[in-house]
Amino acid sequence: MSAEADLRRRWLAVAVLAAAQVMIILDQNIVTVALPAIREDLGFSQSQLVWTVNAYVIPFGGLLLLAGRLGDLISRKKVFLAGLALFTIASAAVGFADTQALLLGARFVQGVGGAVASAGLLGMIVMLLPEPDQQAKGIGAFGFASAGGGALGSVIGGVLTEAVGWEAIFFINLPIGLAVALLAWRLLENDRGIGLAAGADILGAVLVTGGIMLAVYTLIEIEHHGWNSPSTLGTGLAAAALLAGFLLRQAKAAAPLVPLRILLSRTVAGANLAQALMVGAAFGFMYFTVLYLQQVLDFAPMAAGLAFLPAPLVIAAVSMWVAPRLLARFAPRALAITGLAIMVVGFVLFAQMRADGSYLVDVLPGMITTPLGFGLTMPALMTLGMAGSKPEDAGVTSGLFNTAQQVGGAVGLAVLSTAVSSRTASLLDGGAAQAEALAGGFRVGYGIAAGFVALALVIAVTVMRSRAESAEPAPVPVA
Template sequence: MMGHHDARATGVLRLACAAQFMVVLDVSVVNVALPSLRTDLGFDAVGLQWVVNGYALAFAGFLLLGGRLADLYGRRRVLLAGLGLFTVASLAGGLATAPGVLTAMRAVQGLGAAVLAPATLTVLTTTFGEGPARTRALAVWSAVSSAGGATGNLLGGILTDGLSWRWTLLINVPVGAIAAVAALRLLPADRPATARRALDLPGAVLATGGVTALVWGMTQAQRDGWTGPATLTGLGGGAVLLTALVLVERRPSGNPLVPPRLVRLRPVWAGNAVMLVAGACFIPMWYFLSLYMQEVLHYGALATGLGFLPHTLGGIAGARLASVLMGRFGARALIVASSLLAAAGFLWQSRIAPGDSYLVGLFGPALVMSAGMGLLSTPITTTVTSGAHPRDAGAASGLMNTTRQLGGALGLAALVTVAAAHGTGSGAALRPVFTVVAVLCVATAALACVLPSGGRAPAAVPAPSPAPADEPT
């Protein structure tokens, strides 16, 4: 690349990828360290699950708010705030000597991640204009996201076995510090405070409470079933709060957390519908395969992490190839084809037989379904963020990330119910679980047909008048 602008754009891409890698990594990096930290800090069984759930709930619950903050208060400022919160919480969690401290810091990490994840996507979509350059940038960002999810299990095993569970958190400290310095150098200064608009506090409270309640209800369904009191309370409360959010956001004045003009865009509403179903397919995969490798194949932490290497490589290869295929066939066609490819991989995985070794039962399906997942990530991300005006880029990013997390939580809760009838981590459970996931992938392909056709994203919506209020609906 040549020129100062190109060099800065490359630096911004590297910064966004590094920050996103940290966020995705910490979803799974502590999983294989749970037995060690339980022994070290004295967690009971209930408290231990909150090391994982605390991060997931805070992350999902605050994503909409985190995305909108970047639009209102400046992308550099919000990205630095997210980095700072995430890094400090990682340091405090890594040094924790009591269960309550670690659990609290995991929740603060999730909050920092909810601010950081939409910001990484926002700085990309505002640095790279719609077209091939943005597609290539999103392909790299998607590949890094895919690598982060799978690398968490491997890196967690290496750090736990070689050093201590504490380093699954402390590793974020130097990375976060370097990323913060890079952000100060690469991202333009934010606008003066007088140019900013007030945050939609009612919308922020309703969105955060509603999404958190929904995810809480879904996590309880994994343990108590769909008719358990906690499940029904979470799902019902979330539905009420999000219904209230829709009504509040339709006000003709104020500054909505999710602007109505944004969700009226076909790429946004249709793309998020596809993302919801795709999240239900892909996110639960890591959970069930990890259980299978540890409970059926009796792998340790490090071996389980190594077992995910084909998934990592397949996802990276698919994401990098996606930008080339998008230019030739268009985003919608690639989403349909990649969903069907993933369906074939999951269907193959569902044919696993008792006594199959890793090479016979897992290796081949891993390459096919992860390639499908990698190919899907770039075109769906490009589609969902296309057409939005730069002033709504953070809201679009936050909405997409929220939809993906909700889909994953819903899919995991439903599939745990399916697995429970067949022995959860057993080979017998894997067959119906991945058959259902294959069907969901086909549904993703069918749903993608409502997306705009063609290889080019639609033109961005024109900016409304300079008045701070959102236009009436």
């Protein structure tokens, strides 16, 4: 095969992997707009309904790190295809679900499949594109897939739910999943992992998977039980104990699940922490803006979904075309700092929303500014988060980055939801009208989200180093 044909194959493979990421990430948010229809059809109570989302998020966040390492040990291609098959089959089961138990069980399996399929995708893209300029474009495409997939979920979910029915948001994964699997089978080269004996840290895998899943469960239940409840404190302490045990295990294990040199890298640790804070704020942006559009501005589901369309369009344009060109000229740390500063401005704009507001004045400015900053920042953080990744560790480093994203989203949404609910209830008790109380609560949420991003900006300035500034080696490609 000529060099030109080989490069074309690699880019097609990157496009297929990005499409898989869009489908998987989309399913975290696509269900949000459809929740009222699911509740009506299957008889969920309001407190039970949240598990339609949580049943997916808990296994997804908990298994990413283990799934990424399995790709390094066994085969990234085989692990990806196995996870994709499980995700696609589970999607069909969700669409056919006619009871609460079947829907929640299928959503859990869907989350498992999503984690297994997506954990090593970033590492695979980095390995496919060894040249810095190509790698920047590939990371930009994956950045859009990760960020744009979440934003597209609200758009597609609203349109399909109102036009066809909530089942369609899951059935759509069948043709997409099958097409992605067939193309990936043809385009991705067969790879062999380094072998289970090189890193089959079973105890470490049990500790980190249990710890992360329990931590995510604790965080998403805070809104119902409160921060100081025995349930929250008990599960939170148990999660902390498991994760502490995992770190001790990694320090002593002959073949650790995650080498400590990855966890102790300033660049990698800073990028993961900044990303967790940024994604926590972004989860609040998507969640509260949908509620504001529907509950305050009285938008129908389809209209609320279409109102989100500027977000994925801006993210696509910035992350796929603007960010790669800037990364070719400037250090990724500088781009991350710029993007985070723009995001702060976006959340400050959202924090001005009014009960008698309008889409053009109260939503659209932030709907453009916040994704603009996100589209600049995510590719830069991905570049820094994979800094120093060796071929044998690319999957677990990718899984670590995705784990930080999921845990950051869970933490952010728990904190923001609690603050918004508390402020809304306080305003209602004080005699405020429903719309004014909701808008007041959302303003507090957006203000805290701005604080999250500001803290990420501080980390980018003080902790992270660009690859050029560090002694860490650039990723080494694997054919």
